[in-house]
Amino acid sequence: MILDLIESTDKIRIAFQKNNLFKLRQLSNDLIEESALSSDKLKAQLSLIAYSLQKLISKPHIVEAQKWSKIKNSVDSSLKKALILLKKKDLNGFEKELDNISVKVLEVDSSLGYYVANVYEKAKLKQASRAYAFGLSLRQSASLTETNEKDLLNYIGATKIHDREKDVKGIAERKKLLEGIFVE
Amino acid sequence: MLNELVFDSSSIISVSQNCLMNILGNLSKKTKNEFRISKAVEFESVSKPLDINRFELNALRIKRAVDLGWLKVEEQEVDLTEIDELANNIFFIGNKPIKVIHAGEAETIALYKKINASVMVIDERTTRMLIEEPDNLVKKLRANYRKNIKVNKNSLNNFLSFVGRIKIVRSAELLAEAFELGCFEGELENSVKALEAALYGLKFNGCAVSLDEIKEYVSVL
Numbered sequence: 191m192i193l194d195l196i197e198s199t200d201k202i203r204i205a206f207q208k209n210n211l212f213k214l215r216q217l218s219n220d221l222i223e224e225s226a227l228s229s230d231k232l233k234a235q236l237s238l239i240a241y242s243l244q245k246l247i248s249k250p251h252i253v254e255a256q257k258w259s260k261i262k263n264s265v266d267s268s269l270k271k272a273l274i275l276l277k278k279k280d281l282n283g284f285e286k287e288l289d290n291i292s293v294k295v296l297e298v299d300s301s302l303g304y305y306v307a308n309v310y311e312k313a314k315l316k317q318a319s320r321a322y323a324f325g326l327s328l329r330q331s332a333s334l335t336e337t338n339e340k341d342l343l344n345y346i347g348a349t350k351i352h353d354r355e356k357d358v359k360g361i362a363e364r365k366k367l368l369e370g371i372f373v374e
Numbered sequence: 375m376l377n378e379l380v381f382d383s384s385s386i387i388s389v390s391q392n393c394l395m396n397i398l399g400n401l402s403k404k405t406k407n408e409f410r411i412s413k414a415v416e417f418e419s420v421s422k423p424l425d426i427n428r429f430e431l432n433a434l435r436i437k438r439a440v441d442l443g444w445l446k447v448e449e450q451e452v453d454l455t456e457i458d459e460l461a462n463n464i465f466f467i468g469n470k471p472i473k474v475i476h477a478g479e480a481e482t483i484a485l486y487k488k489i490n491a492s493v494m495v496i497d498e499r500t501t502r503m504l505i506e507e508p509d510n511l512v513k514k515l516r517a518n519y520r521k522n523i524k525v526n527k528n529s530l531n532n533f534l535s536f537v538g539r540i541k542i543v544r545s546a547e548l549l550a551e552a553f554e555l556g557c558f559e560g561e562l563e564n565s566v567k568a569l570e571a572a573l574y575g576l577k578f579n580g581c582a583v584s585l586d587e588i589k590e591y592v593s594v595l
Contacts, residue, residue, distance in 0.1 A: 203519075223518075223519060226472075226519075227467050227470075227472055227519060228467075228470060229472075229571075237454070238505050240403060249550075266434045271423075297537075319403075322498075322499075322500070323518070324514075324515070324518040324519060325474065325500060325514050325515040325518060325519075326473075326474055326475075326500060327474060327475040327476055327479050327498055327500040327501050327504075328384050328476075328498035328499075328500070328580075329384075329475075329476035329477075329478040329479055329498075330381070330473060330474065330475055330476040330479075330496060330500075331544045333476055339383060339384070339387065339418065340391070340423070340427070340429060340432065342580070343384060343387055343388060343497075343498075343579055343580025344391070344579055344580060345580075346580045347577060347578040347579045347580040347581070349579065352499065352577070352584050353584045353585055353586070355499075355514070355588060356584050356586060356587060357499075357544075357582065357583065357584070358506070358507055358510070360587050360590065360591070361546055361547055361550055361573075361583065361587050361588070361591040362590075362591055362594070363544050364542075364544065364547045365543070365547040365550050365551060367377075367493065367541045367543055367547070368493065368543060368547060368551050371377045371379075371405075371407065371492055371493060371554060372377075372401065372404075372405040372406055372407065372487070372551055373405060374404055374555065
């Protein structure tokens with residue numbers, strides 16, 4: 191497990207250094223899938239970080255901002271530190287460092303972003319909805335990325351997840367199950 | 375005869391977000407059925423969000439239903455251990471079980487069993503699939519994860535026989551039933567258009583119903 195985390199964290203760091211949006215997105219998706227299968231919250235958190243970093247570097251108003259290079263260096267240092275902690279098998283320290291990175295993402299977003307709903311919260315929803323679409327239950331998916339169930343329902347409602355796979359019964363047939371239940 | 379319907383948090387949230395709680399209230403009162411939620415659902419959809427400004431309004435809508443007495447909270451703790459263990463030891467990747475449902479969903483099933491309810495109302499899709507069509511759920515998991523996901527048939531059979539035959543509906547079917555029984559009164563006009571709008575509202579707030587299903591249903595009304 192630690193070896194997986196080391197490899198993924200290193201890949202995220204390299205992709206972030208190279209501003210490789212595609213790779214970050216791919217890593218984020220791979221990590222949320224792995225975390226859904228193993229209920230591994232650290233992998234889920236790494237997935238959210240990869241997703242958020244990809245979102246940040248995709249926004250010209252952020253990467254062209256004066257303070258961006260300083261922020262980028264700071265995130266890079268945290269990723270390096272996280273790697274060192276992992277190599278020492280210090281999972282608590284690793285988790286704290288991931289928390290630090292998510293705080294940095296939040297700070298960038300609140301100082302340079304345009305929206306109230308921040309990029310990290312959006313990452314939680316996006317990746318929880320992916321876990322749900324792939325077959326986890328709603329609350330299990332929400333719990334994986336620690337997002338709110340109501341927000342997740344709203345997010346899923348705006349996607350085509352439920353249109354791609356129709357209910358085997360349909361409204362009329364399922365409603366028949368209520369026959370004899372609602373008698374006035 | 376009094377029937378009891380157990381609601382999962384997904385269905386209660388979908389309904390309350392669309393301001394359709396009064397319609398459910400009308401349905402409950404008119405037919406004298408009991409609508410129930412577990413303590414954990416109450417906590418997740420009322421007590422906890424009441425302290426978060428963004429979620430407060432919705433929580434108050436559900437709280438009102440509880441205060442008015444047509445939505446009852448099961449006061450006693452429900453033992454969900456067995457359902458949780460059975461449900462989450464069916465699908466495996468290698469030797470590791472895949473946790474497909476959360477304790478919250480397991481608790482709703484446990485409450486259904488405990489009170490021998492008539493219907494379970496759940497808007498999310500996976501729990502329903504696990505109970506009604508586990509073969510399709512495993513196909514879906516395999517296709518999406520592109521991994522060799524194994525099924526422990528023993529565990530699956532134990533789970534299915536433990537939960538028994540559960541009648542599952544979504545909030546969409548409850549709304550359709552409420553419409554037929556004239557329970558839209560005081561909240562929406564009693565027209566097919568109003569039902570259609572309400573069903574779309576539920577869908578866009580997360581109820582696992584497709585646009586085609588809605589169109590198909592209202593087209594024959």
